[in-house]
Amino acid sequence: MKTSVRCSLHFLILVVCECSCGHWLELLMGPRLKEIDEGDENEGKAFQINDAQDLVEGYGYPFQSHEVLSQSGYVLSLHRIPYGIKRKQSNGTKRPVALFQHGLVSASDMWLFQGPNMDLPYALADAGYDVWISNMRGNVYSKAHKTLNPDRDKRFWDFSLHEVAYYDLPTITDYILNLTNHTNLYFLGHSIGSTVGMMFCALRPEYNSKIRLHLALAPLVYVTHAITLPHKIILMPSIPLTKTALANHIYNIFPRRPYFTRLLQMLCKDGMPLQQLCVSVIFMFVGADYGQFNTKHFPSIFTYFPAGTSTYLAQHTLQIYLNGTLSALDYGNNDTNFIKYNQTVPPQYNLSQVTHPVSLHYGNGDLLVTRKDIDFVEKLLPNSVGKFPVPYKDFNHMDFIWGIDAKKIIIR
Numbered sequence: 001m002k003t004s005v006r007c008s009l010h011f012l013i014l015v016v017c018e019c020s021c022g023h024w025l026e027l028l029m030g031p032r033l034k035e036i037d038e039g040d041e042n043e044g045k046a047f048q049i050n051d052a053q054d055l056v057e058g059y060g061y062p063f064q065s066h067e068v069l070s071q072s073g074y075v076l077s078l079h080r081i082p083y084g085i086k087r088k089q090s091n092g093t094k095r096p097v098a099l100f101q102h103g104l105v106s107a108s109d110m111w112l113f114q115g116p117n118m119d120l121p122y123a124l125a126d127a128g129y130d131v132w133i134s135n136m137r138g139n140v141y142s143k144a145h146k147t148l149n150p151d152r153d154k155r156f157w158d159f160s161l162h163e164v165a166y167y168d169l170p171t172i173t174d175y176i177l178n179l180t181n182h183t184n185l186y187f188l189g190h191s192i193g194s195t196v197g198m199m200f201c202a203l204r205p206e207y208n209s210k211i212r213l214h215l216a217l218a219p220l221v222y223v224t225h226a227i228t229l230p231h232k233i234i235l236m237p238s239i240p241l242t243k244t245a246l247a248n249h250i251y252n253i254f255p256r257r258p259y260f261t262r263l264l265q266m267l268c269k270d271g272m273p274l275q276q277l278c279v280s281v282i283f284m285f286v287g288a289d290y291g292q293f294n295t296k297h298f299p300s301i302f303t304y305f306p307a308g309t310s311t312y313l314a315q316h317t318l319q320i321y322l323n324g325t326l327s328a329l330d331y332g333n334n335d336t337n338f339i340k341y342n343q344t345v346p347p348q349y350n351l352s353q354v355t356h357p358v359s360l361h362y363g364n365g366d367l368l369v370t371r372k373d374i375d376f377v378e379k380l381l382p383n384s385v386g387k388f389p390v391p392y393k394d395f396n397h398m399d400f401i402w403g404i405d406a407k408k409i410i411i412r
């Protein structure tokens with residue numbers, strides 16, 4: 001987008017917001033950072049949902065949670081299904097490791113809430129894998145730090161996909177390989193979960209040997225397709241909107257909040273007149289696939305989605321999508337860029353450094369990541385093992401997570 005258009009949009013939103021919408025912005029996007037002595041609003045405390053452990057154990061599978069300290073002090077929760085239950089498996093055997101990485105404002109439980117008949121992690125556990133599921137820093141399970149308080153200290157939220165790739169994925173990989181005594185693992189990333197996996201090895205090529213295969217599910221890498229008009233209309237003002245949020249001290253965006261969840265559940269559940277609107281808005285973003293979307297799942301979808309991230313990380317995702325280049329986040333300021341990257345222009349991630357095998361999986365009905373994008377990225381990857389369209393006509397971006405037959409269609 002033209003800088004001038006972007007600036008005037010930013011200006012417009014700022015002017016409108018200065019008058020009244022600071023509060024609205026907070027209601028919509030996330031809480032303002034609290035000043036030192038403001039009381040806790042105990043937001044979310046009274047809100048009980050089945051977390052990842054209850055879900056997995058509720059379905060009869062073994063569950064473990066591991067806390068890992070990343071190199072920059074973040075405390076990350078890794079969830080694990082060490083073995084399956086469908087086939088009798090000898091407990092002592094060494095299983096290959098599969099590591100799942102979720103996408104934007106998501107968490108480990110998005111991979112788990114539908115249960116063994118639909119979700120991939122259970123299927124892989126039953127197929128003999130040792131399944132690990134990562135939680136990105138800043139989400140509901142990884143909102144902790146050795147020294148920084150996420151509710152009080154904005155430095156906690158000072159990260160984009162770059163830091164996740166540079167600091168967290170190496171720590172996670174080493175932790176798992178050390179604990180399981182393996183030399184490599186299978187990496188499954190969805191959307192920017194896959195992007196961050198590629199950025200990881202572009203920044204730290206010494207880790208290539210530790211990735212046996214990267215299964216890239218709808219990876220958002222280079223956007224070469226023409227962005228649709230609805231995407232333009234909604235997403236273009238979103239970058240200025242994130243800047244406005246930052247100016248209003250909103251650093252944690254779309255955390256799991258009870259009223260937000262209940263509102264979306266109420267609006268979209270079966271029998272509500274606005275349900276069709278919910279479906280249309282979602283399909284406008286991710287692609288229309290009526291065949292794989294069960295509206296009965298609305299309440300659980302909004303129980304687990306969103307799960308929170310940093311405003312900068314969301315901004316970074318928007319930048320990758322709208323600018324079409326795989327570069328680090330542009331802070332829009334030479335000094336900040338220099339502190340972050342040692343150069344004033346944000347560096348591009350060099351995919352020729354990503355030498356581990358990558359298989360590219362995509363949906364024909366996906367509006368965010370299309371065949372054209374996959375063709376483009378395949379040429380840049382030195383060790384692609386192929387492109388695999390999901391064999392279902394309208395398969396969209398989110399069907400990898402919630403498609404009714406995703407398990408059947410993807411694992412055949």
Ligand SMILES: *[C@@H]1O[C@H](CO)[C@@H](O)[C@H](O)[C@H]1NC(C)=O
Nearest residue numbers: 062083084085089090091092
């Ligand atoms: C597997 O082994 C672990 C540790 O040795 C034990 O705690 C667990 O109960 C065993 N599970 C099964 C299904 O045998």
Ligand SMILES: *[C@@H]1O[C@H](CO)[C@@H](O)[C@H](O)[C@H]1NC(C)=O
Nearest residue numbers: 174175177178179180181182
């Ligand atoms: C795992 O880490 C511990 C402590 O850092 C080390 O002693 C051990 O040898 C490592 N194990 C493997 C398999 O690398």
Ligand SMILES: *[C@@H]1O[C@H](CO)[C@@H](O)[C@H](O)[C@H]1NC(C)=O
Nearest residue numbers: 094177178179180181182183
């Ligand atoms: C880990 O693997 C190495 C070789 O692959 C083996 O020598 C060692 O005994 C293993 N350690 C454990 C704790 O299984």
Ligand SMILES: *[C@@H]1O[C@H](CO)[C@@H](O)[C@H](O)[C@H]1NC(C)=O
Nearest residue numbers: 319323325327328329330346
């Ligand atoms: C945006 O894209 C242009 C070329 O299309 C590139 O020169 C520029 O570096 C990109 N900006 C960022 C922040 O990636």
Ligand SMILES: *[C@@H]1O[C@H](CO)[C@@H](O)[C@H](O)[C@H]1NC(C)=O
Nearest residue numbers: 332333334335337343344345
């Ligand atoms: C930022 O750096 C670029 C080159 O690295 C330079 O062209 C530009 O003028 C600088 N902007 C400011 C505001 O200093």
Ligand SMILES: *[C@@H]1O[C@H](CO)[C@@H](O)[C@H](O)[C@H]1NC(C)=O
Nearest residue numbers: 166337338339340341342343
């Ligand atoms: C920045 O560059 C300097 C000098 O080239 C180097 O010593 C330093 O390690 C670099 N820092 C980063 C974060 O890359």
Ligand SMILES: *[C@@H]1O[C@H](CO)[C@@H](O)[C@H](O)[C@H]1NC(C)=O
Nearest residue numbers: 205348349350351352353354
């Ligand atoms: C990317 O990496 C390749 C392989 O190491 C190297 O030849 C190339 O110069 C790099 N490109 C950039 C832009 O740094």
